[in-house]
Amino acid sequence: MNSYAYTLLIPLIPFFVFVSVGMAEDKLKGKLGGLIGTAGLGIATFLSYFTAFKYFISDHVAGTGYTSVKAFEITWLHLTDKLTINLGVLIDPISVMMLVVITTVSFMVHIYSLGYMEGERGFARFYAFLSLFSFSMLGLVLATNLFQMYIFWELVGVSSFLLIGYYYEKPSAFSAAKKAFIVTRFADLGFLIGILILSFNTGTFDFKELTNPHGIAIASMGGAAFMGLSVITWALIFIFIGGAGKSAMFPLHIWLPDAMEGPTPVSALIHAATMVVAGVYLVARLFPVYSQTGPAALQVVAWVGAFTSLFAAVIATTQTDIKRVLAFSTMSQIGYMMLSLGVSKYGGEDGLGFMASNFHLFTHAMFKALLFLGAGAVIHAVHSNDMNDMGGLRKYLPITHITFLIACLTIAGIPPFSGFFSKDEILSAAFESNKILFGIEYFVAGLTAFYMFRLYYNIFWGHDRHYHHTPHEAPLVMTVPLMILAFGSIFSGFLPFHNLVTSDGLAFESHIDWMIAIPSILVGVLGIAVATIMYKKENALPDKVAASFSFFYRWAFKKFYVDEFYMFVTKKIIFNYISRPVAWFDRHIVDGTMNGIANLIVFVSFNIKGLQSGRVQQYAFVFVGGVVAMVLIFVYVL
Amino acid sequence: MIDNIPLNAFLVISTLMFFIGIYGFLTRRNLITMLMSIELILNSVNINFVVFNKFLYPNQLHGHFFSLIVIAVAASEAAVAIAIIINIYRNFKSIDVENLDQMKF
């Protein structure tokens, strides 16, 4: 126990809210459930900010690094003397940063949903699930060991499943929920294998022991090799598969666009700001292990991140469902973060990528939540997800318009908005490490600006559509969170992340490298300019461009047929050649044996039931005859 | 008084009486006659107890008392059984054991 012990309350308050609101769901009239949930999360948010203040400022001795503190730990399962599983709260720079991100976005989403979800059936249920999610996510970032993280990792998956399938009467919603759950669950298998290999080789689950760069864990990681890579590298790659599943990295990204079937605030919270960056957080959490045990695993992380960011950005330029555009944008931005981690090294200025990744995670959470909530306000106004049903909305939704524009500028990397700073750090880190990756990210930065402004112009400019009723601005409970997040998007870029969140806890000097920053601004402006030409006034240009790239356009529009490929592999190959024979075997051999035994018993019983005649004298006769026969056998024969 | 008569003679009588009782139990269809067969069986057992007591353990009275108790048990058994039989007779208008086969499959 120490002065941070109260941090235990941060995850526990949402948990109690979940239990109480969830149990009393039917009895909570009107918005009561939502208010309870919001109040609970408000307390957690306050505690998180207090923790951040305490950890980064008041408790910090100037000139020293930030150390990790175990605020609380109990032994949960004492399996053997060597194998125990603990539950606890770990306070260190990245977990405190994540606390702030999660509680801020979650609190905004809680407030926003009071307006957005008004009048929905199961309003209290929605808040119960939101609280469950907040609890799980906070537990995840505060985990002191890999196993606790895994537990909360799965809980997060469950809450994501519940929230995507919130409109469970809609077939597309529950199939999306199933898809998200199955795909991430499949990836989690990799995570679990990775955990087992890693802890088998190092003998511990504990993050503090695992990530201590001079500790026994990292030192003991040489050892056996498999297919040219050390066992630990394999473990880290497996763990990254888990992270890639949660963070929707190619090729495990297919669930994220479908997850947009959930309510929009859920998309903002889970599928933009918090849960999908869990993979980044996981790699960041184990970063010393990644960086100290050879570059192979980090190379995988970097290339997967880079490829995903490019791939998703290309798809995002073609989609018309505004939430899907944002979903692909999210994937692209998470790709940035992964790339940044992948090119980073451990310690000092070499750890620029690590810092940049977390920086971008932070700013991205703000502006992407803002984008989603803004999109939610738009959907709230026009009752459609499709950008073809929108246009000219800037007159009707002034606040949404301004905040959305701020978010678009932020993600496009225009100074002085926060996205510029974090993206610039990432590009600097990439530039120092690998010029190809740097080139890809440069291109993606331009694409990002282009597709975001394509979205922006399509929604807010152009001419009016035939709306069912005149679109109206969202109520105050929805616009206030937008404004707060816009504020965060503008100013979070000035946070001195290089002093706060670094790979080894020590501050280092970081400055904007204008040789990189200016071209990146230029490419952003170029993207915006192209989008402006093509989409500000409606003209034939987009169709011409689409036609000139017809083959490629169609591929991108169909998301490069990845879904179809999966369907082919699962339905045509796995189902036909593996599942069907297995099902046949199960139905005919396994069930057949059981049914055969049951049928045999039925048959025998049916034929001998006459013995149960109900006639006393017959019973007595059998009894006497049996006794005589037994006496005969035991006394005279044997 | 019984010096000349061997133990086995008593045992043979009681055995025969016992099996005659069983034969009655197996063949009589009337519940009351089945009850009487049971009385025969109990009686044959009583003879055994008494004879064993007299011939093998004459210094004690355990067999003697056991017989007394069996007689008491037989009396209560007869009382309850006849109550049941009368109840059955009321409900079925018959005390033929062949008619009482409700407890079958």
Added chain:
Amino acid sequence: MTLNDIMFYLFAGSILTFSLLTVTSRRILRSAVYLLFVLVSTAGIYFMLNYNFLAAVQLTVYAGGIIVLIIFSILLTSHVSEKAVVAPVKQQIFSALAVAAGAVLTILTIFKFAFSPSVSPAVEANVKNVGRALVSYNRDGFALPFEVISILLLAAMVGAIVLAKKEKNPENIEKQTKL
């Protein structure tokens, strides 16, 4: 052959004869009377063994009580002239075979086993000794079985009354009176 021997064989013969008659007679009331003769003969054997108290109990409880009870129930449930239904011949034959096999086996076993008659001095089973033992709680006392059997008799009495009394349910009474 002394008078005692003759008496014994007389009793033995009457026991076997009347037992057989009990289980074979087709008139139920006669069966009951034959059973009475069996019980009386058994009492005679008890007298021969010098167990006078037991013989007296046998006569009063068995011959006096149970037989009367049985005869009353016979009168309640059937007509005096009614002949009992006989079991099928097959059932009789198989039962007889099983019973005969059992009897033969038992008797063979009895003759194979060497009983060792005691030589220790006999306790006289007069009323004084029996009464003492019955209420004594010493090693050879029977106070506990005596109490237990008294509870059993009480329970049997209550049970018999509950079972045999007419049901109070008016519907059932109506049914019974109609029948």
